Amino acid sequence: MSVLVFAENWDGNFKKLSFELVSYAAKVAEMTGTTATALSIGQVSDDELKKLGNYGAKKIISLKSDLLKNLDSQAYTAAIAEIAQNEGAKIIVLANNNMGKSIAPRLSVRLKAAIGSGTNKLPQSIDPFVVYRKVYSGNAFAHVKLNSEIKILTLMQNSFDPVETANEASIEEREVSIDGALVKTQVKDVQKQTGKLLLTDAEIVVSGGRGMKSPDNWGPLVELADLLGAATACSRPVSDEGWRPHEEHTGQTGKIVAPNLYIAVGISGATQHLAGVSASKYIVAINSDKDAPIFEAAQYGIVGDAAKILPQLVNAVKEVKAK
Amino acid sequence: MKILVCISNVPDTTTKVKFTDNNTKLDSTGVQWVINPWDELALTRALELKDNPASGVKGVTVAHVGPASSEPTIRKALAIGADDAIRVNFEPTEAYQVATQLAEVIKNEPFDIILCGIESSDYNGSTVGSMLAEFLNAPSVSAVSGLNVENGEATITRDIDGGKETVSVQKPFVAIVQKGIAKEPRIAAMRGIMQARTKQIKVVEPVGVSPLTELIEFEPPKPRAKCIFVDAENPKQLIELLQNEAKVI
Structure with a gap:
């Protein structure tokens, strides 16, 4: 036994x-x-x-x-x-x-x-x-x-x-x-992404939603993720629009993740999104709509525009790191 | 060449989940029942393949294990485009029972490709498809995000940690499908809804099977602590809280 x-x-x-x-x-x-x-x-x-x-x-x-x-x-x-x-x-x-x-x-x-x-x-x-x-x-x-x-x-x-x-x-x-x-399965080809932190392995995830407004605005989000040693993710509308790759979609039909910290930027927090991230130990929400359901799932929140807040968070992390 | 799509009948994903009978049953008051989202994608892909004459796919059948009350969901699958349906007249309590019943259906009426969604949005077990394949002694491929069939030969893309593999597998096989298998679920058109009324739902009686698991009770999620708001003029405070209070960075 x-x-x-x-x-x-x-x-x-x-x-x-x-x-x-x-x-x-x-x-x-x-x-x-x-x-x-x-x-x-x-x-x-x-x-x-x-x-x-x-x-x-x-x-x-x-x-x-x-x-x-x-x-x-x-x-x-x-x-x-x-x-x-x-x-x-x-x-x-x-x-x-x-x-x-x-x-x-x-x-x-x-x-x-x-x-x-x-x-x-x-x-x-x-x-x-x-x-x-x-x-x-x-x-x-x-x-x-x-x-x-x-x-x-x-x-x-x-x-x-x-x-x-x-x-x-x-x-x-x-x-x-x-x-x-x-053995009835034959592998014909393997495509692996190398050198990138896997979303499911990451202990911190920084994720963007429609509130990011345009695929061109991802710079500070990626920078914040890099500084925190985090993986980047996104909500379904963002991957459906092709702003970010499908592999980044977290939510019920995408990847289910349970990091220690999930930072949701410009994500309203639809049931289907929360289904994929609710097992995270801490959720931080940044959203311009104070009534967005994501704040009910979050422990920490900021009501405001992602475009203004993200660069300030980047600077704050840099300051902390410099100490 | 025939494809079978196994479908589950689940509460709409926006349902506010509540329980009755001392937290042992879902409170179905006001619940809208739908085809499990992954099964719906599987059905969509099966129909796309059938639409392409080069695929060699001639028929798409759906199978469901459930009571007569789930027939509206089966009709919806027929309206979307499935040719016919099989319903096993049995109310399962767990996956092992579902897989047992589906295996019986397929032993009596063979299919070349069997598609199952990766999980059902209610029990989230991710077990029926692989259990079914084991009962059939057939190969199974999980985490399938692409399926192509040309002249009856299937090429499968499956997700692995940090990448994808292209595989081929002997028929008959079970493919357990997830996001990517089809872009958007196909929606029933009026013509389809009319046609569905006359399509056949074959009802078969179940075989006896005892469950291996037993639900003791459901538990609603614990309410999370109230969100602590940080002033938008001072986002630095958030980083301090994450570092000193939550200790996650």
């Missing part, structure tokens, strides 16, 4: 999300009186694998099969299910990201395991096993009981702080019995 956590890597490296997952799994393992085993798929060095131990994994299993080079949902599901069964895992933890969403539900069917998807907290109780998750696009939460012997949890990004612990973990390289005929 153990808690199995799938730690995804990015070109052979783990990132904060991987450590959040392992720390979360270690804590769930502690709650259930067992230990966490981390599973890595792909070419990851031992030095990198060891890092998972620093966040509480007692055992690290590494699969390096070429058949798992690209994400094929069936092959990945077969591999993770096989490891879960060999390890007698009763709880499996994955990220609630593109990768996790493409595997966790398949594992659920294969192992007849109830899934608590998109949870942002530790289980509320172990017996019965109750998880807490967002529903109605952030307009409510649900307490859901998982009734199967094996349980699957997918964790929201940036919802659990990684905890470093002194720990010696063993690393085991394993093989799994995947049939090559199972």
Whole structure:
């Protein structure tokens, strides 16, 4: 019996999300009186694998099969299910990201395991096993009981702080019995943006809406983001108008983000926008309309014209940085 | 070549969400029910493909798991342009049940491409599409933001962290689609609404399936603390608050 956590890597490296997952799994393992085993798929060095131990994994299993080079949902599901069964895992933890969403539900069917998807907290109780998750696009939460012997949890990004612990973990390289005929997905081309902070990874996000008035006015917003080490984002009308790229659209139908700080500039705060950003720890709103709904979701606000306020914020951050 | 689009019936996204029965049921008073936004985009893309003779797509069917009261939403899908519809007469409480019922439908009537929205705007589980694929032992591709079909061969664009991948996959497959798959949802025209009245909704009886999860209760979001306003003449104070009070910069 153990808690199995799938730690995804990015070109052979783990990132904060991987450590959040392992720390979360270690804590769930502690709650259930067992230990966490981390599973890595792909070419990851031992030095990198060891890092998972620093966040509480007692055992690290590494699969390096070429058949798992690209994400094929069936092959990945077969591999993770096989490891879960060999390890007698009763709880499996994955990220609630593109990768996790493409595997966790398949594992659920294969192992007849109830899934608590998109949870942002530790289980509320172990017996019965109750998880807490967002529903109605952030307009409510649900307490859901998982009734199967094996349980699957997918964790929201940036919802659990990684905890470093002194720990010696063993690393085991394993093989799994995947049939090559199972791999039915062929990757023909990859287009990656490099060197840019990913919106979903950012701890601070500066986002602009229609109140920015023109695509030409983004200069100070981008400057503020750069100074804060933040990613830039936008509301749906802005991406629909082509003022900013679609990858920046945050909201219900765009990217769902949960940074520590979300600065909404010239965004009125329609329900659909808030659905994508309401899990942010702090929301700051800058809007010329004092009755804009964004102020109901924000902890800090300024009523005023973005074009006047942004340059002043840029200067203020520069002053703070100079100190 | 036939496409099946799985649709969910959800409260309009602007609904003020309230609960009844000790917070165990959605208060449906005054709620407008609509096609789940991502499913609507999936349907739009399926119809765009069917409109292009070079695609080889000959028919678009929608499937829904729900009681008779969800038929207006199915009719809307037919009015937008789906050729016919299948409704499994079952009121599910969770995704595993929905996927089980959909899998039965497809085992009895095969499709080449099955489209599901990435999530439903009510339960936000992101699970039905991949569960369905596993039940069918078919490949699935998630986070799909582009789908092209030429002479029956599909090319898929999927989002990965910080980029996109172009992939091909063996048919039949399940594509779980998100933003980008179609620009704007197609709107029903009067002609479509008239035609929808005579299109067939095939009602099938469900198979028995126990849920794996159980809802204990809903909880309305906690009211946020009141917004602290900073004078527009002194934005510097905001940076000080973020640094010293919130400690986030």
